[in-house]
Amino acid sequence: MRENLTLDEPRRGIRSGRTMTLLPGLVLAGMVALTAGCGGSDDISVPPSVSTPTLPTSLPTALPSGPPTALPTSLPGVGRIDAVSGADALRGTNVPPDFPVPPGATVKVGTTTGKTSTVTLGGVSSDRVATFYRQTLPGAGYKITTDVGIPGVARAIQFNGHGVNGSIGAAGIGNTDGVAVVFTKR
Numbered sequence: 609m610r611e612n613l614t615l616d617e618p619r620r621g622i623r624s625g626r627t628m629t630l631l632p633g634l635v636l637a638g639m640v641a642l643t644a645g646c647g648g649s650d651d652i653s654v655p656p657s658v659s660t661p662t663l664p665t666s667l668p669t670a671l672p673s674g675p676p677t678a679l680p681t682s683l684p685g686v687g688r689i690d691a692v693s694g695a696d697a698l699r700g701t702n703v704p705p706d707f708p709v710p711p712g713a714t715v716k717v718g719t720t721t722g723k724t725s726t727v728t729l730g731g732v733s734s735d736r737v738a739t740f741y742r743q744t745l746p747g748a749g750y751k752i753t754t755d756v757g758i759p760g761v762a763r764a765i766q767f768n769g770h771g772v773n774g775s776i777g778a779a780g781i782g783n784t785d786g787v788a789v790v791f792t793k794r
Contacts, residue, residue: 692718700725702791704770708748710740713787729787734778737787738763741776750774768794 692700697718698707702725709715709729716728732740738757742765745752750769757763762779771794778787 697727700727700791702772702793703727704772704791706748707789707791708740708744710737712736723793725791727789727791729789730785732778732787733760733785734763734780734787735760737776737778738765741765741767745769 695715697703697715698709700718701720702723703718710732712731713729714731716730718725718727720726729737734757738755742752742755745765745767748769750767752765752767754764754766757778761781763776764778765776767774767776772791773794774792775790776787777790778785780786
């Protein structure tokens, strides 16, 4: 039995193929009508009251010549935070003087927050880092307390000495390597 409905009568719970086909068609027709005035002509005219902006003829000459090597700041509840790039990172507040760095490693960035300083290194694999610090730390006055890792992938070494507890985290495969050395004053 077919039900005949007029436009004034709502349909409840009945779906017909015609309604499901008609609705997307109406939506598409409405979108075409809304966008009918868009595009189509490349002629764009600018009203005479619009003026072309003029650009400055001179630029300031006292611009910085490079990025800063230190960025000190202070956060409420945290205290002073220092960020230093390059070899100056080894002079962090909590980094012991003459802390050994593996040959071929590049000192990237150092940060200090309160009793903790972090130095990041690059250019050496996690295996080379582990071998270097296993051999070097005891002779430099540090005791290795933990040494764990997956050869060729990642290594974590914890140590203490010279008034700090420290950890070395090295990870990377191939040329993508990174080392973070964290020093915390005791």
